[in-house]
Every structure is written in structure tokens, then in C-alpha cells.
Amino acid sequence: MEQQSFDRHLLHYGRDFLNQLIIRADGSYLFTADGRAVLDFSSGQMCATIGHNHPKIVEAMARAGRTVVHLESTMLSPDVIALAETLCDLLPEPLNKVQFLNTGGEANEAALKLAKIATGRFEIIGIAGSWHGTTTGAASVTYAHGRKKYGPMMPGSLAIPSPDAYRCPIRRCKNQCDMACLDVGFDMIDACSVGEEAALIVEPIQSAGGVVVPPKGYLGRVRDYCDQRGMLLVLDESQTGLGRVGELFAFSSENVVPDILTLSKTLGGGIPLSAVVASDDVADTARERGFSHYTSHTSDPLTATVGLAVLGVIVSEQLAERAAAMGDYLCESLLELQKRHEAIGDVRGRGLLLGVEIVADRSTREPGYELIKALTARCFALGLNVNQVGGPHAVWRIAPPLTVSRDEIDQAIEIMDQAFKGGPHPHG
Ligand SMILES: Cc1ncc(COP(=O)(O)O)c(C=O)c1O
Missing domain, CATH: 3.40.640.10 (Type I PLP-dependent aspartate aminotransferase-like (Major domain))
Incomplete structure (x- = not known):
């Protein structure tokens, strides 16, 4: 979908709108109008901590x-x-x-x-x-x-x-x-x-x-x-x-x-x-x-x-305890990813509020500002939504719902891995 189609009546209040519509959300997933399921590792605007559209x-x-x-x-x-x-x-x-x-x-x-x-x-x-x-x-x-x-x-x-x-x-x-x-x-x-x-x-x-x-x-x-x-x-x-x-x-x-x-x-x-x-x-x-x-x-x-x-x-459902356990698992997985990808300068956080700092050069710590934009878009195309934070620095905030499963974490890590490896764009 073209950005212009959003411009007719919506006032821009910050970053550009995502160029796809979301028609449904459930648990850790968003569903796009073109029929794709996307893991939401930003819990909406950090609010959907018990998962999207929880039945309760x-x-x-x-x-x-x-x-x-x-x-x-x-x-x-x-x-x-x-x-x-x-x-x-x-x-x-x-x-x-x-x-x-x-x-x-x-x-x-x-x-x-x-x-x-x-x-x-x-x-x-x-x-x-x-x-x-x-x-x-x-x-x-x-x-x-x-x-x-x-x-x-x-x-x-x-x-x-x-x-x-x-x-x-x-x-x-x-x-x-x-x-x-x-x-x-x-x-x-x-x-x-x-x-x-x-x-x-x-x-x-x-x-x-x-x-x-x-x-x-x-x-x-x-x-x-x-x-x-x-x-x-x-x-x-x-x-x-x-x-x-x-x-x-x-x-x-x-x-x-x-x-x-x-x-x-x-x-x-x-x-x-x-x-x-x-x-x-x-x-x-x-x-x-x-x-x-x-x-x-x-x-x-x-x-x-x-x-x-x-x-x-x-x-x-003891979600705080769950966040501690799942957070440890996610953090360890991100640290493993860091061993394979030079662009990950730092992994930090507590529980399920984690940050991954993307750098253009690990030794000088020069922020990977352009790189993170490309990686974020690529992750979304592959089925993972992560949020960029940190102003002039380039940080992914990794914060899935506290109800996230190990399997969903594994999928997210696999997508990040693929995004870092580059290669052809999965959707053209
Ligand atoms: C720590 C913190 N406090 C306050 C706010 C503001 O909340 P709201 O956007 O609901 O006004 C935010 C928003 O991101 C936040 O991260």
C-alpha cells in the first residue's frame, strides 16, 4: 500500500505509518491485510502485555x-x-x-x-x-x-x-x-x-x-x-x-x-x-x-x-515469574545471535524488556542507524515486528507479550538471524 493513500486525511504525528494495514491481532501475533501473520515483539505500543485481544x-x-x-x-x-x-x-x-x-x-x-x-x-x-x-x-x-x-x-x-x-x-x-x-x-x-x-x-x-x-x-x-x-x-x-x-x-x-x-x-x-x-x-x-x-x-x-x-x-497466571524465565531464555538466545553477527554491539535488559544495540562498527560503537532501519523492515517482511528506540543510537527494543512461548521466541530469533544474513527480500 502506498504512503500517499494514508496522507489524504490522517495527520502525521511522528514516524511514517507502516505501509500495511493490520486487520486482526491475537496473542503474540498481528495479521496483515495481505494475509500474513507477524510476531509482535513490541506488544503493540508496549501495552499488550497479556497478549493481544486476551479473552478476559x-x-x-x-x-x-x-x-x-x-x-x-x-x-x-x-x-x-x-x-x-x-x-x-x-x-x-x-x-x-x-x-x-x-x-x-x-x-x-x-x-x-x-x-x-x-x-x-x-x-x-x-x-x-x-x-x-x-x-x-x-x-x-x-x-x-x-x-x-x-x-x-x-x-x-x-x-x-x-x-x-x-x-x-x-x-x-x-x-x-x-x-x-x-x-x-x-x-x-x-x-x-x-x-x-x-x-x-x-x-x-x-x-x-x-x-x-x-x-x-x-x-x-x-x-x-x-x-x-x-x-x-x-x-x-x-x-x-x-x-x-x-x-x-x-x-x-x-x-x-x-x-x-x-x-x-x-x-x-x-x-x-x-x-x-x-x-x-x-x-x-x-x-x-x-x-x-x-x-x-x-x-x-x-x-x-x-x-x-x-x-x-x-x-x-504468574506472568512476572514467566517474564523472568522467558526473558532469560530470550536474552541467552540474543547473546548467541550476537556471537554470529558483528552488528550486534550490545544486548541488555531485564525480564522481557530487552535492548539490542545495532552498530556499524563493534569496536568504535558507531551507531548502525541506516542498518537498523533495513534490518527492522526485513524482520517485518519475514514476520517479526520489533521497535527501534534510542534516538540517535540504533537500538531494538525487544518486548513480546509476557505470554510469549519458547517456540515463538525461537521463531523470532530465526527471523532476526535471517535478517542479519541478508539475501533476497522475502516479498520481492
Ligand atoms: C516510561 C513512559 N512513561 C510515560 C509514557 C507516556 O505514556 P502515554 O503515551 O500513554 O501518554 C511513555 C510512553 O511511551 C513511557 O514510555
Whole structure:
């Protein structure tokens, strides 16, 4: 299908549209209009963690259709209460207060506003390479993409370097981050801040920024820096939350509890549902001071009904444990592939959130920017969808649904292998 046929009425909002239509999705597969099955190793836009069109999601949508879909924002349905209870039961103290919204950006807007009203300050620190959304507040602390040409960002938006061990931002570490970037970053914050630090927002693994995995202990040291300055810690677990990294929350094994947690993509399993979860202290102070953050679909019954179904599947089918096991298998397979293909500079990640860095030269680490585009197109033609992330660097984000089978992983590896080997294009 020609790109021009999409251009008549669809506004372009970023990269070019895929030049094929998808007419059905099921489990790990997408089905194209020309009759091909494609393994989806990007889980849609990283949301279809329990597989596309999971029967429990379809059933929950139908049930909401028979009961209640939408209400005025002050009205609550039983499923909204049940989802808040279920979620808080999975979280440590004092994360006890939830608001349900729709997108990750909206949840992060709420998180930043909560942090500001609770601390009475306005400066927000983000990490270079981060992605928190495209609404203005979230975009102001998003450093991976989209900052140019829209005028001023939110006053008080500051940044520290990304803990990228493969491409150390302060040209110090090689393959193992020693957190000097964090220490230097906070020296810079102390130099630049006007003394109004409200919060630091961080993804436990930077996903859109290139699947950058901080070293063990990083979040703990971030927490200490925040505490020393009376700032709040906001964790954005849009992609890492609810099982993908092999545990329910990426912060669980880090001995750190944030003041505010945001969840989105993985909570709705493909339906737009997000959550901001605050500590009792933050929520109570914000309420006393008149916190206000309404959207038309906050606390909507339909999305809550689906969210309950998604959480039910993740917990009852032990998908976090499954992600850990399947992630190990996938990672080992990718490392084997790396032995055969020079263009794979690095393989990294946790659970089923893996990154494969494509390089033009393994010794200089020059990004394989043109190569990754060709490889991605070739994989799709051969029946595998993988997402390119990492901005100017060339990284595949490999993130199949947590329900992926070993056989599907083997098929995906075989396709990548063929794509690296090149040869004639499988579809002309
Ligand atoms: C970590 C993270 N937070 C927030 C967002 C924004 O979510 P949304 O696109 O639903 O607004 C994204 C989107 O990719 C993300 O990766």
C-alpha cells in the first residue's frame, strides 16, 4: 500500500505509518491485510502485555457494556473501588492512594502536580534519555525526544545524565556504570537549582531512550539525593510495571519505595488506563491544599473493569515469574545471535524488556542507524515486528507479550538471524 493513500486525511504525528494495514491481532501475533501473520515483539505500543485481544479483556469490555461504561467524575462504580484496592494490596506501604486516568502522560502530569502542591516547590528533575509523555508537563521532563520547536518548557525543568553504561555520558565508564554520572548530575542540579526542588522523576529502565538499565543501587542513591534535598521521588513504571521486568514492579528488588508511582501502558493491556499512586502523606497534603486534576475519563468504570481483568491475569497466571524465565531464555538466545553477527554491539535488559544495540562498527560503537532501519523492515517482511528506540543510537527494543512461548521466541530469533544474513527480500 502506498504512503500517499494514508496522507489524504490522517495527520502525521511522528514516524511514517507502516505501509500495511493490520486487520486482526491475537496473542503474540498481528495479521496483515495481505494475509500474513507477524510476531509482535513490541506488544503493540508496549501495552499488550497479556497478549493481544486476551479473552478476559474482551469479556471485561462486554461486561462493562452491559453494566456501566462512563460516569461523571465524582461518581464511582464498584470496579473502580475494587481496582484501587487490588492495586494497593500489591504495593508496599505507604502507597495507598490512587487516581485512575487514561494515558501515561496524564498520570505523570498528576504526579508532577501532586509533587508541586505537596512540597510547595516547582522544580522537577528528569534524566537525559527519559520519556514521560507528550503533554506539556510530562514533555518538559522528557529528554529522549520532542523538545525542539515548541517554545519554552515548564519553568524549573532540570536534567541529569543517563546511567548509560554502553555510551557513558561523562565518558568515564565502559560497560559498567559506577554512578559518577548521578553524582556529577546532582552537583549540576545544586549549581542550577533556585532552591525549589519538588521532585525527581525516573523510569527504572529507560525504555524509549534505548533500554538503558541503571546499575543495582542506582534508585537507592537517587532516593538518598532526593531525601537530602526534601524532594519527592516519582517512579514512572509505565513500561516496567506489572510484570514485564520479571517482578511485579521494577523497584521491588531495589529496597526503595517512591513517594509517587505512575503506571499506564501495562495496566490496561491495550485499553487506555493509567494510574497515579501516592503515599498517604502526599495525597493528604495535596488534598488539604486543594489538589485538582480532572479529566473527562478519570475513574471511568469501563477501563477499571478491564484493569481488574488484566491484574487478575497477571497475578493468577504468574506472568512476572514467566517474564523472568522467558526473558532469560530470550536474552541467552540474543547473546548467541550476537556471537554470529558483528552488528550486534550490545544486548541488555531485564525480564522481557530487552535492548539490542545495532552498530556499524563493534569496536568504535558507531551507531548502525541506516542498518537498523533495513534490518527492522526485513524482520517485518519475514514476520517479526520489533521497535527501534534510542534516538540517535540504533537500538531494538525487544518486548513480546509476557505470554510469549519458547517456540515463538525461537521463531523470532530465526527471523532476526535471517535478517542479519541478508539475501533476497522475502516479498520481492
Ligand atoms: C516510561 C513512559 N512513561 C510515560 C509514557 C507516556 O505514556 P502515554 O503515551 O500513554 O501518554 C511513555 C510512553 O511511551 C513511557 O514510555
